Amino acid sequence: MEFHTDSGVVQAVNRVSFDLYPGETLGIVGESGSGKSVTNLTMMGLIAQPPGKVVGGSVKYADRELLSLNQKQWQQIRGKKISMIFQDPMTALNPFLTVEEQLVEVTMLHMGLSRTEASKHAVELLKKVGIPAAEKRIRDYPHQFSGGMRQRVMIAIAISCQPDILIADEPTTALDVTIQAQILELMKSMQEEFGTAIIFITHDLGVVASICDRVMVMYAGRKVELSTTINIFRQPRHPYTVGLLNSAPRWDQGEEELQAIDGQPPDLLDLPPGCSFNPRCQFVQDACLNETPPLFSLENEIPHQHACLRDITTLKEDV
Amino acid sequence: MTTPLLQVRDLRVHFNSPRRGFGKPAPVIRAVDGVSFDVYPGQTLGLVGESGCGKSTTARAILNLTGNAHRDGQVYLDGSRIDHLKEGGMRWHRAKAQMVFQDPFASLNPRMTIGKIIREPMRNFNVYDSDEDERLEVVRLMELVGINPRYMNRYPHEFSGGQRQRIGIARALAVNPKLIVCDEAVSALDVSIQAQVINLLMDLQQNLGVAYVFISHDLAVVRHIAHYVGVMYLGRIVELADADDLYRNPHHPYTRALLSAAPVPDPEQNVSQNRVKLEGEVPSPDIEYAGCPFAERCPEVLPHCKSTQPQLSAQAHQISCLLYEDY
Numbered sequence: 001m002e003f004h005t006d007s008g009v010v011q012a013v014n015r016v017s018f019d020l021y022p023g024e025t026l027g028i029v030g031e032s033g034s035g036k037s038v039t040n041l042t043m044m045g046l047i048a049q050p051p052g053k054v055v056g057g058s059v060k061y062a063d064r065e066l067l068s069l070n071q072k073q074w075q076q077i078r079g080k081k082i083s084m085i086f087q088d089p090m091t092a093l094n095p096f097l098t099v100e101e102q103l104v105e106v107t108m109l110h111m112g113l114s115r116t117e118a119s120k121h122a123v124e125l126l127k128k129v130g131i132p133a134a135e136k137r138i139r140d141y142p143h144q145f146s147g148g149m150r151q152r153v154m155i156a157i158a159i160s161c162q163p164d165i166l167i168a169d170e171p172t173t174a175l176d177v178t179i180q181a182q183i184l185e186l187m188k189s190m191q192e193e194f195g196t197a198i199i200f201i202t203h204d205l206g207v208v209a210s211i212c213d214r215v216m217v218m219y220a221g222r223k224v225e226l227s228t229t230i231n232i233f234r235q236p237r238h239p240y241t242v243g244l245l246n247s248a249p250r251w252d253q254g255e256e257e258l259q260a261i262d263g264q265p266p267d268l269l270d271l272p273p274g275c276s277f278n279p280r281c282q283f284v285q286d287a288c289l290n291e292t293p294p295l296f297s298l299e300n301e302i303p304h305q306h307a308c309l310r311d312i313t314t315l316k317e318d319v
Numbered sequence: 320m321t322t323p324l325l326q327v328r329d330l331r332v333h334f335n336s337p338r339r340g341f342g343k344p345a346p347v348i349r350a351v352d353g354v355s356f357d358v359y360p361g362q363t364l365g366l367v368g369e370s371g372c373g374k375s376t377t378a379r380a381i382l383n384l385t386g387n388a389h390r391d392g393q394v395y396l397d398g399s400r401i402d403h404l405k406e407g408g409m410r411w412h413r414a415k416a417q418m419v420f421q422d423p424f425a426s427l428n429p430r431m432t433i434g435k436i437i438r439e440p441m442r443n444f445n446v447y448d449s450d451e452d453e454r455l456e457v458v459r460l461m462e463l464v465g466i467n468p469r470y471m472n473r474y475p476h477e478f479s480g481g482q483r484q485r486i487g488i489a490r491a492l493a494v495n496p497k498l499i500v501c502d503e504a505v506s507a508l509d510v511s512i513q514a515q516v517i518n519l520l521m522d523l524q525q526n527l528g529v530a531y532v533f534i535s536h537d538l539a540v541v542r543h544i545a546h547y548v549g550v551m552y553l554g555r556i557v558e559l560a561d562a563d564d565l566y567r568n569p570h571h572p573y574t575r576a577l578l579s580a581a582p583v584p585d586p587e588q589n590v591s592q593n594r595v596k597l598e599g600e601v602p603s604p605d606i607e608y609a610g611c612p613f614a615e616r617c618p619e620v621l622p623h624c625k626s627t628q629p630q631l632s633a634q635a636h637q638i639s640c641l642l643y644e645d646y
Contacts, residue, residue: 148600177577178577206539209582209583209584209588210582245584249513258543265481
């Protein structure tokens, strides 16, 4: 995925591959500008072209190539088979329509329900996502709900057609921790009920640890590591992942100094040659300065991919 | 024990919200409702809580930055009472207490070079006699916060968020303050950069002996930086203790719920974590409570909680909860 901007071509997402299995939760972690949101917007066909341009690659859902779909074909899938929830529910919901209209719209279009059926279904959904007095609140407008309640409405809309895939882009980032805990709980129970696969985009390692089965770590538009959550947290192999884990403060252990990653976040218009992480990497070698690292796969019982030239099986001990 | 640098006593800040209908009285928002704490020289007090708990208003009220709001209570900075001062009288105290804001994009003037931004407070308070002394001090401050002094003539937009926050810190340090109030100073930064800025703030404290009031919603960040932590709920401090003690041994039901809701970056820890679940949301702050404001959501509520106002206990580990009244 490239963006053509006034200051040059930005390769926002660069050769990222992953699989998503039914019923699992895949976390995509990375800092601002790492390409985690663009990856998913591209998969959903939601990047305006221009300025965006898909340069290559393929996205397959149930044997169908999504990148070659036209708008009409997309509408059959978006919201029905694959749906999305966003960080900011206030801008994602239409402020001029009641919550009922926004819920009913989806099911009438995709499931061919009549208005009365759809209304009944909508009340059921709001009850399911834990909105008190659903029969009454359904006629309210988005601004009459709190942030946490709006996110519940978003989830209700997203699951209204029981999609196979739910893409959640920082869905709890704007929420307070106690409300975040409620929303994560809700997403887990929805997943258990409908078997939905979830792609969970976040920068919060605590959230990843509590909800994801597998994690993909991104840096400067590339996948740098992918494995099970336990493996990523216990045996990280990419120096960036290690740095990220060491720099995350934890409330359950305090005193020791945080090990920050030195240097500045990458400028996508001006990436260094070789591995993009090389200016900030404490294990940098000559090869890292010229060669873009390929993806190494460790096929133990648990698949583990990482993109680092250094053999860092002993990295954890080194740090 | 040393005398406190900052003493806040029974601070209250009430805002008048717009009328909700013709002829109806305007509801009063009790943003801060009776907050007291001390900050000692060279130490950090963390204030944590969820949106709307009054932590930012407390920060602003300390420095007389709450505008037209109705403010009550006493604030003593370095021995002098400052809460009743008008802007003219407050001016000379501002050199002692500076502020670092959340948004590194909005808090730096885009039309000034960063050298000028850092120099401005020195000029305002006539700290140095000559331009050359000021320039040398700007160079020293930039080095101190880890920005190359070569960039003195660049503008804020040429820097990343983390670098801008460093510039904001250099500006706050320019008048050698004894206290810096940091309002969500690292919340907008990515994790790897956030850790850099936290480490910088802690190094500066060690070398310069500056005290911080550190406001954040992030419990983990506060744990790392604060010596003492106050937990706020609906404009009040519900628990205030030594940081280690508070996190290892939280007493107030709200503190316990808050901690158990905060996920830890450790997959095994989260499974074993015993969750105290909170139902519902923080109620509107325009109600005057007869009893404990947390009673409606409290998992351990007692029959008299809704009618009796709990007081912050006088021990080192202060708790405002009827469960601990006798203890």
